[in-house]
Amino acid sequence: MRIAYLSPCWPHDRFANGIATYVASIREGLEAAGEQAVVMTGDLGEDVRDEAVFGLPEEPADKPWAAALRIRLASRLSRNLGIQQTGGYRVGRAMRELDEQLPVDLLELEESFGIASPLRREFRKPVVVRLHGPHFIVGPATGVRRDREFWLRCAAEYQAIRRASAVSAPARDVLDQVRRFYRLRLPNARVIPNPAPSVAEADLWSADACEPERILFVGRFDRVKGADVLLEAFTRLVERRPAARLVFVGPDVGLIRDGRSFRVEEYLEAFVPPAARERMEFTGNLPRERVASERRRAALTVVSSRYETFSMTTLEAMAVGSPLIAPRTGGVVDLVEPERSGLLFDPEAPDELAAKMARLLEDRGAAARLGAQARRDAARRFGREAVGERARAFYADVLAGR
Numbered sequence: 001m002r003i004a005y006l007s008p009c010w011p012h013d014r015f016a017n018g019i020a021t022y023v024a025s026i027r028e029g030l031e032a033a034g035e036q037a038v039v040m041t042g043d044l045g046e047d048v049r050d051e052a053v054f055g056l057p058e059e060p061a062d063k064p065w066a067a068a069l070r071i072r073l074a075s076r077l078s079r080n081l082g083i084q085q086t087g088g089y090r091v092g093r094a095m096r097e098l099d100e101q102l103p104v105d106l107l108e109l110e111e112s113f114g115i116a117s118p119l120r121r122e123f124r125k126p127v128v129v130r131l132h133g134p135h136f137i138v139g140p141a142t143g144v145r146r147d148r149e150f151w152l153r154c155a156a157e158y159q160a161i162r163r164a165s166a167v168s169a170p171a172r173d174v175l176d177q178v179r180r181f182y183r184l185r186l187p188n189a190r191v192i193p194n195p196a197p198s199v200a201e202a203d204l205w206s207a208d209a210c211e212p213e214r215i216l217f218v219g220r221f222d223r224v225k226g227a228d229v230l231l232e233a234f235t236r237l238v239e240r241r242p243a244a245r246l247v248f249v250g251p252d253v254g255l256i257r258d259g260r261s262f263r264v265e266e267y268l269e270a271f272v273p274p275a276a277r278e279r280m281e282f283t284g285n286l287p288r289e290r291v292a293s294e295r296r297r298a299a300l301t302v303v304s305s306r307y308e309t310f311s312m313t314t315l316e317a318m319a320v321g322s323p324l325i326a327p328r329t330g331g332v333v334d335l336v337e338p339e340r341s342g343l344l345f346d347p348e349a350p351d352e353l354a355a356k357m358a359r360l361l362e363d364r365g366a367a368a369r370l371g372a373q374a375r376r377d378a379a380r381r382f383g384r385e386a387v388g389e390r391a392r393a394f395y396a397d398v399l400a401g402r
Contacts, residue, residue, distance in 0.1 A: 002036040003395055004098070006091060006109035009043040010053055013288045018312050019110055019132050022170075025195040029388025035395075038104060040094060054098060059090050070118070080113060080153040087115035092122025099125065106395055108168070114156030117163050126165035126398055131174050133309050134161075136181050141224045141306045143256030158182050166398045168192045168391075170310035171331030190394050193334070194310050196319045196382035203292050204375070205321040207368040213243045213361060216298035216322075218291060218313050219305070221252040221264050221282075226304035226327065226347055228255055231267070233304070233353035235276040240358055242275075247294060248282045295320050300360045300367060306347045308332050315382060318342070321375035323367035325356050335382075341374040 005023045012020035020041075027037040037052065044055035063071070067089050075082030095107055108128040109116055116129050136154045144150060161167060161178060167189040169175035179186055215234070219225040227248075234246045254261040262270065268277050286294070295301065301317040303326040308314070310331035317324045318341065326332045327347035336342040343360070345352040360367040380386075 001106070001392070001395055001399070002038065002102070002104045003030060004038050004040060004095065004104040004107045006107065007039050007041045010039060010041040011045055011048060014045060015043075018310075021312055022130075022132070022194050025197065025384060026192075026388065026391055029195045029384035029386075030391055031388070032385045033388040033392040035392055038098070038102065040091070040098065054094075056090065056094050057097075059086060060093065063089065067121075078149060078152045080149055080156060083113045084115050084156045085118050087113060088118025088120075089122065091115060092119030095119070095123040099123070105399055106165075111157045111160055113153060114158070114160035116160040117156070120163070128166045128168055128395075128398060129161050129164040131161075131167065131169040131178060131309060134174070134178055134181075137174070137177060137307060137309070138224060143223050158184075161186070164188075166190070166394070168394065170194050171334045173330050173333070174309040188398070192391050192394055193382055193387055194312055194315065195384040195387040196315050196378040198384065199319050199375075203296065203320060205296055205323075205371055207364055207371075209296055210299050211245075211297050212299050212364065213241065213245055214298045215244060215246050215357060215361075216249065216294050216301045217246065217304065218249045218294075218301070218316075219303070220250050221248070221267075222255050223257070224306055225250075226306050228257060228267070228271075229306075229347065229350050229353065230302060230304040231272055231276075231280075233350035233357065234280070235272055236350065236354040237357050238276045238279055240354075241361060242279075244279060244357075244361065246280045247298065248280065249284075249286050249291060249294060251285050252282070292320070295322050298322065299364070300325065300357070302353070302357065303327060303332070304347065304353065305329065305332075311335065314342075315378060318374035318378040319382075321371040323360050323371040324374055325353065325360065335377075336374070337377070340370070341377050342370055 007020045007023040009015045009017055009020050012024040030037050039053045040056055042056040071085045074085040106126045108130055110132040111129050111134055116127050167186050169191050170193055172191055175189055221227045237244050252264045264282055300323040303314050305327055308330040314326050314332055314335050324342035326336050326342055328344040329347050338344045343356045345356055
């Protein structure tokens with residue numbers, strides 16, 4: 001088999017993008033299972049020399065009149081529908097041209113904006129929709145209004161999911177939510193987790209090498225990732241442990257609160273007392289090597305998202321053996337076994353998060369035991385070879401019509 005994936009950017013390690021990370025890891029797993037994979041991306045680095053990675057061509061000017069009319073009408077109706085029709089035509093045409101040069105058996109892409117539906121006018125082979133973050137779940141978590149644009153995007157994603165040859169989901173929760181919300185049976189759906197990264201021995205977490213009061217967070221500064229919950233919990237922790245330090249790694253995309261979007265500095269000034277602000281460090285995006293270094297330095301890793309379809313950040317922390325506290329929500333519950341491979345908390349309960357951070361900082365032996373078990377679970381349950389074999393079997397069933 002030769003499977004094609006659509007990725008928003010490439011190479012994955014230069015971007016803080018979970019979809020690109022997934023594509024890179026599932027590609028490795030699939031190839032380890034003896035199959036081939038190619039990648040189509042809309043943002044290709046100029047120095048990429050991978051013969052199986054292709055840049056998405058610019059939107060063609062010579063569109064057939066029917067396609068041009070659909071795009072024009074959709075764009076007048078809604079920004080979201082315009083993105084759906086434009087993206088569907090552009091990706092579909094690019095895949096058709098790629099298929100003529102390098103035949104592929106199947107294309108997998110995310111559900112965003114529902115572009116999988118119109119692209120099938122151009123690309124006739126099986127299309128798998130991957131549930132990375134349906135808008136009806138992620139949109140409200142970011143604070144967007146449930147207005148006309150919201151419902152039009154949900155409708156477009158519904159059509160893409162309903163018409164897909166098959167659907168894959170990284171965790172049971174997101175698949176169950178899609179089935180309930182859209183009232184779809186989806187008998188052609190399967191849970192295929194994201195693969196865990198391979199970690200060199202030198203990059204593993206060690207209780208002897210970490211800084212005892214250092215806490216790491218990796219993710220966006222926004223409402224979905226629960227940055228406000230984290231900062232409130234850390235503020236309470238500092239009252240109890242003044243030496244605690246929070247390192248926040250990730251982009252500042254703005255956090256919506258009370259109908260207003262706050263940048264980091266504005267948010268700190270408005271809601272975080274000076275004593276806690278002095279114990280926080282915001283690094284922005286860092287190269288993967290630096291993130292790996294921060295994981296080794298931190299006494300524990302915190303994930304505070306309000307919702308995660310899967311949570312690669314959680315799995316990455318598990319893979320290095322970092323003691324972990326994560327939210328009891330979405331796909332995280334498929335990854336972390338409470339009190340065995342990590343601690344879970346209510347994603348809207350900063351008091352509970354503060355108490356669990358204090359607990360692991362105070363009991364370093366328990367923290368080390370949780371991290372060691374998490375590392376074993378990540379390797380056994382989510383190793384790239386094991387997940388790659390599951391994906392290979394799934395794609396084979398799709399192509400066989402099962």
